[in-house]
Amino acid sequence: MGGAPIRILALLVGLLAVIAGAAAAPAQTQPPSTTVSEELAIGIKAAPPFAFKLEDGSWSGLSVDLWKRIAERLGLGYRFEEVPNVQDQIAGIASGRFDAATAAISVTADREKAIDFTQPFYAAGLGIAVPLNREPSWRPILHALTSFGFLQAILALICISLVVGMLIWLFERRHNEDFGGGAAKGLFNSLWWSTIAATQASTGELSPRTVPGRALAVLWMVGSIIAIAVFTAGVTSVLTVKQMEGLVQSESDLASVKVGALANSSTDAYLAGTHIRHSGYPSVQAGLDALRSGQIDAFVYDRPLLSWLIGKDYSSSLRVLDVSFERQNYAIALPKGSPLREPLDLALLQILESDWWDQATFQYLNEK
Known part of the structure; x- marks a missing residue:
């Protein structure tokens, strides 16, 4: 009977160990903190005013200040690693060299295939310098004279002149020897008269004699004066604008x-x-x-x-x-499946809705 107390004591010790293990297990399954203790590698390139390097080697700019504010809010440690272009930023993210990349990285479909992006933080667009x-050049003038609009106007005047010439021939061919003598000769003379009448040059010996022919001639001469005046003013305006404002x-x-x-x-x-x-x-x-x-x-x-x-x-x-x-939308680039995406998105959206962001965009971009 002397060994019974020892066995009971051993059972109690084992039971206590099991209870202690069960109590310790939930503590090991607690979710990790959102604060990342290791130093993150952030790919960056010069893209002023979003990212530029100061004389002391530090970085500044709209994207840089935004990242610093996000990192401070989430308690992230990081270091900037400079690369020469966006392609190296994308490649560094895809290969795992960088944990994130920022500057002025446009979100595109091709890039989305290889990496992830946070919520966009700036909407930009392409500009033309x-x-x-x-110095004055004939190129704008030549460009205007060969433009489709200019050719359309010329063709319109020619077509109207041809129509008037044909009508004159129809009215005059049987009553006026100037426009008779066969269809070829009569049409040629009619078209010639129509052309020189439109330019207000002398019509020579050619002139309509019938009442319909003379009525059409008066209308054509008056109309051509107005048409040519409008055309000349339009061409002059186009040439002036092209010369002053460029191609x-x-x-x-x-x-x-x-x-x-x-x-x-x-x-x-x-x-x-x-x-x-x-x-x-x-x-x-x-x-x-x-x-x-x-x-x-x-x-x-x-x-x-x-x-x-x-x-x-x-x-x-x-x-x-x-x-x-x-x-084009600018965003922070991340590796596929990065655990940083959700906390970055939340912090980013909160900052974009703050007064600080309004002040930052005014400081770097002069935008209100």
């Missing part, structure tokens, strides 16, 4: 001029998709230099970035047209 003060005034003009774009960018893909012939440049600065030197007539790029660069370095020679097209 053109020369500001280019490019909107997106529709890009198809008929020399266009430049950043090579291997979303702008490059858009221009190729719309069949606009263009030259690719390794950097935006190289494209703007080509525009300033007259090698191209227009340079297309993201409008807010284009406005910033021209205002900073090219304000005396280039300008950005007051047009925007092909809407």
Whole structure:
């Protein structure tokens, strides 16, 4: 009987161990904190005013300040790793080198196949840079004279002149030897008379003699004076506008001029998709230099970035047209299935609804 107390004591110890293990198990299944303790690698590139490097090596800009505010709110540790272009940012995200990437990364269908994006934080569009003060050139005039509208007006005058000539021939052929003598000779003389009458030149010996013919002649002469006056005023206006404002005034003009774009960018893909012939440049600065030197007539790029660069370095020679097209959304890039996406989306939406965001966009983009 001496061993019974020992066995009872052993059973009690085992039971206590089981109870302690069961009590400890729920503590091990608690969800992890949303705060990420490790340092995140953030891919970044220069894209002022969204991201630019200061003299001390630190980063600033609208996207940078936004990321810093998100990281502070979520308690994220991070470091910026600079790359030369957006393609390297996308590749770094897809390969796992970066935990996130930010600057001015456009959300596109092709990129969405390889990586994920947060909620967009800025809606941009493409802009067009053109020369500001280019020397007078005959190119705008030649472009206007060969335009479809100009050819339409010329053809309309010619057609009306032909119709009037044929009517004169019908009225005069049996009563006026000037327009008789066979259909070929009569029609030729009638068309010749109609043409010189429209230009108010002397009609020579040719003149209608019948009442219908003379009535038509009066109407044609008066009408041609008005038509030519309107036509001349329209041509003069077009030529003046083209000469003063240049070859490019909107997106529709890009198809008929020399266009430049950043090579291997979303702008490059858009221009190729719309069949606009263009030259690719390794950097935006190289494209703007080509525009300033007259090698191209227009340079297309993201409008807010284009406005910033021209205002900073090219304000005396280039300008950005007051047009925007092909809407593009900027977002933070993430690897597929990243656990950061949901907390980033929530923090991002909260910040975009705050007064801080309004102040930041006014500071960097002068937008209210």
